[in-house]
Amino acid sequence: MQFADRLNNVETSAIRELFKLLGKPGIISFAGGFPDSAMFDVDGIQAAVNQALAEEAGAALQYGATEGYQPLREQLSQFMASKGAQGVAPENLIVTTGSQQALDLLGKTLISPGDKVIVEGPTFLATIQCFRLYGAQLISAPIDGNGVKTDELEKLIAEHQPKFVYLIPTFGNPSGAMLSLERRKKVLELAVKYQTVVVEDDPYGDLYFGEAPPPSLLNLSATVPGSRELLVHCGSLSKVLSPGLRVGWMIAPADLLAKAIMCKQFSDAHTSTFAQATAAQYLKAGRMPATLAHVRKVYAERAQAMGDALRSDLGDAIEFVQPQGGLFVWARLTGAGGKVADGNVFAKRAIDKGVAFVPGTPFFCAHPDPATLRLSFATADVAKIREGVARLAQAL
Amino acid sequence: MQFADRLNNVETSAIRELFKLLGKPGIISFAGGFPDSAMFDVDGIQAAVNQALAEEAGAALQYGATEGYQPLREQLSQFMASKGAQGVAPENLIVTTGSQQALDLLGKTLISPGDKVIVEGPTFLATIQCFRLYGAQLISAPIDGNGVKTDELEKLIAEHQPKFVYLIPTFGNPSGAMLSLERRKKVLELAVKYQTVVVEDDPYGDLYFGEAPPPSLLNLSATVPGSRELLVHCGSLSKVLSPGLRVGWMIAPADLLAKAIMCKQFSDAHTSTFAQATAAQYLKAGRMPATLAHVRKVYAERAQAMGDALRSDLGDAIEFVQPQGGLFVWARLTGAGGKVADGNVFAKRAIDKGVAFVPGTPFFCAHPDPATLRLSFATADVAKIREGVARLAQAL
DSSP states (O other): OOOOGGGGGOOOOHHHHHHHGGGSTTOEEOOOOSOOGGGOOHHHHHHHHHHHHHHHHHHHTSOOOTTOOHHHHHHHHHHHHHTTOOSOOGGGEEEEEHHHHHHHHHHHHHOOTTOEEEEEESOOHHHHHHHHHTTOEEEEEEEETTEEOHHHHHHHHHHHOOSEEEEOTBTOTTTOOBOOHHHHHHHHHHHHHHTOEEEEEOSSTTOBSSSOOSOOHHHHGGGSTTOGGGEEEEEESTTTTOGGGOEEEEEOOHHHHHHHHHHHHTTTSSSOHHHHHHHHHHHHTTOHHHHHHHHHHHHHHHHHHHHHHHHHHHGGGEEEOOOSBSSEEEEEEOOGGGOOOOHHHHHHHHHHHTEEOEESGGGOSSSOOTTEEEEEOSSSOHHHHHHHHHHHHHHO | OOOOGGGGGOOOOHHHHHHHGGGSTTOEEOOOOSOOGGGOOHHHHHHHHHHHHHHHHHHHTSOOOTTOOHHHHHHHHHHHHHTTOTTOOGGGEEEEEHHHHHHHHHHHHHOOTTOEEEEEESOOHHHHHHHHHTTOEEEEEEEETTEEOHHHHHHHHHHHOOSEEEEOTBTOTTTOOBOOHHHHHHHHHHHHHHTOEEEEEOSSTTOBSSSOOSOOHHHHGGGSTTOGGGEEEEEESTTTTOGGGOEEEEEOOHHHHHHHHHHHHTTTSSSOHHHHHHHHHHHHTTOHHHHHHHHHHHHHHHHHHHHHHHHHHHGGGEEEOOOSBSSEEEEEEOOGGGOOOOHHHHHHHHHHHTEEOEESGGGOSSSOOTTEEEEEOSSSOHHHHHHHHHHHHHHO
C-alpha cells in the first residue's frame, strides 16, 4: 500500500520499544508520563455521570456542537477565572479530545509543509511528531532550570520567522522546569515585537507543590498590550482529574478558533458529550479544589522522596533541578567518577537492575543531549521510589 | 493570522447557515442527520458505566492504548462476528473517536496533496471536506437506487487510478440507497483487478426495516480472493446506540492499521477510555440485540409514514426510492405541474412554511443535481412527519 508523503516525516518512537520491556516482572517504572490511577476520584466521577444521565441524558448521549458542550464551556470558563485568567468567556474556548487534539488542530490550521515552528529543546515527544506530520520544520530553543532561554529564543525568532512558538512554560514534559516571571513577560513581548503566535501548553500548571507558580502566559497577557491576540493556551483535565475522559480545551484568538472548529468538525465531529457532560457536572459539583489539594500533596511527597534519594544514592553522578511541580525529574548524567554518562546506555543497564525510565534524547527535535534522562515520580509510592533509585545507583 | 494552505481547499458548509434557521419556534425538522434522543437506552448505558467504574475504574479513567481499549476491541470483534464478518480478531480493528475520525485517519495516512479519491455523488458532506483538507482531488461516481453504478465506477477507476474508493454501500448518507449484491461483488472484483483500496463506511447497515441487506463488502470479501487485503471497513455505535459516546472502529489491512495507529497517537492519543469501557460493558451485557430491534421498528414506522405522506401529498412533484433502512429519504423534485424544481429554492420556501430539510447540492463533490433534497425521518414522530410533509406540500 502506498502511504501519504507526510508519513515520511515521522517514525515510530524509540520509547515504544523501551515500553515493551516494562512487562518484566517486578520492574519499578519511572518511565510513564501519566498520573497515578489510585488517585482518581472515582466516587466523584460516578456522582457526576449519574447526575449527567439523570438531568441531561438526551444531550449527553447525542451529537453535540463541534466547539464543545455548552455547560462544560461555561464551567471551564469559570475554572480558568478561578485560576486568574481574565476575560475567558465560554465562546473564547473550544473543548478538545485531550490537549493532544489541540496540538493536532494547531498543526492542521497553521502549518503548511516547510513552515518553521520553534519548540523547547527538550519538549513533549508527541508535539514533535504531531507537528512534523503536518510538514513543520522544527527549531529547537535551548532551556535551563528557568525554562526557555529568552535571549536565544529571540535570536531564533528573528532568524527563522516561525509560524508559531510552542512552549510548556510550567513544569513542562520532560523538563519539569518553571519559566521565570521575567522570562514569561519577555516571551509575550517577543510575540508582540515579532508578531509571532505563541502556544502555551499548560497541562501541569495546577500541579504545584509549594507556592503557586508565576501567572500563566494567558494570565500575564492582560498586562502586555497586543499579546492576547497572539496567544493560544491549551488546558487539560488529564493530569489533575482523569486522562480517560479525554477532555482538554484551547483558548485562542477568534479567527484561529473558528478555523480550528472547522478542522475539528472533520477530525472527530466533537469530543464525547458523554465525557464532557460528566466533566461539567464534576466541575459544577465543586469537587476540583479538594482533588487538586490531594494530588498536589501526594506528588509533592513523591517528588521530594525522589529528589532526596537521587542526591543521596547517585551523588555527583547526576545533576537536576528539584521540581516544584508536575510529574517529572529531568536529570543529566555527569560522568563523575567514571560513571555512565549516556542516558540510553544507562536506561538499558537500569532495566537489567529492575528499574525503568526514559532517556532524554527522543525529546529533542535537534541537538539531543545524550546525557539526559526523564524520571517520573507520579506512579510509584515513596517506598517504591526509594527502592527504584537504589537500583538506579546499582546500574550506574 | 496566516493559516495553512490546506484550509483553502474547504469552506464552511452551506448547511450550517441553514441550521441557524432551525431555532425558529414551531419548526418541524427533517434536516438532521442524527438519531432520536428519545430512543437512547439510558438505563442500559447507566448500568454499563456503573459496571465499568465498579470493575475497572483505574483503566477506564487512565490513559489507554492508542489502538483501543482491549475489552472493547474484543466486544467489537464479537459484534462483527454476530453480523457475519469472519476473521475480524480484536487486533484487526482499532477504536476511533466516532467514525469521523476513521475518515480523518484515512486522509492522514493515505492522501498526499493532489491524490485522487473516488466518492459517490452524492456522498457524506463531512467526508468531502475531510479528504479535501488533506489535498484530495475528489472524483464523483454516479449512483442510482441500487447504489453506485459499477460500470461507471470501473471507467473512473481505470481513468483516474485513485488512491482509494470511498463508498457508503448500505443506506448511505444522503442517498439512503442499498448497493445490490451483484454490485457489491463487482466492487470487490474491481478492487482486486485495479489493486485499488476500497473504503466501506457502514454506520447505517444495522438499521434495516425488513429483510437484512446484502452482506457487507467486509463479509463478502471472504468470497473474493485478494479483496480483503484492499478493504477498509468503518463502523460506529453512533446511529444505533449513542453518538455522544463517540465510539467508532476501523477494520483494515495490517500495514494500514499500523500507520493509522501512529497517526491517531498524534491526533488524540486515544479515544476516551471512559466511553470505551462503557461501550464494552454495554455490549458485554448483551443489550444490543434488543436495542437494534427497537430502533429498527421505530425508524421503519417513520420511514413508512414519510414515504406514504410524500406520495400522497406531493404526488408526481417528487420522486424517490422508498428507503429500506437508515435515516434518510433522498428525493428529487420533478417540476411536474410547474412546481418548484430547485432544492435550494424549495428549502427556503419550506422554512417559511415551518419545515426544514437539507437541499442536495452540497452532498456532491462535482456535478451537483440541484433538484435533489435529503429528508430525515429519524427525529420526528409519525404525527409530526405527516404535519411536516403537509407543510412541504404547501411550499411546493
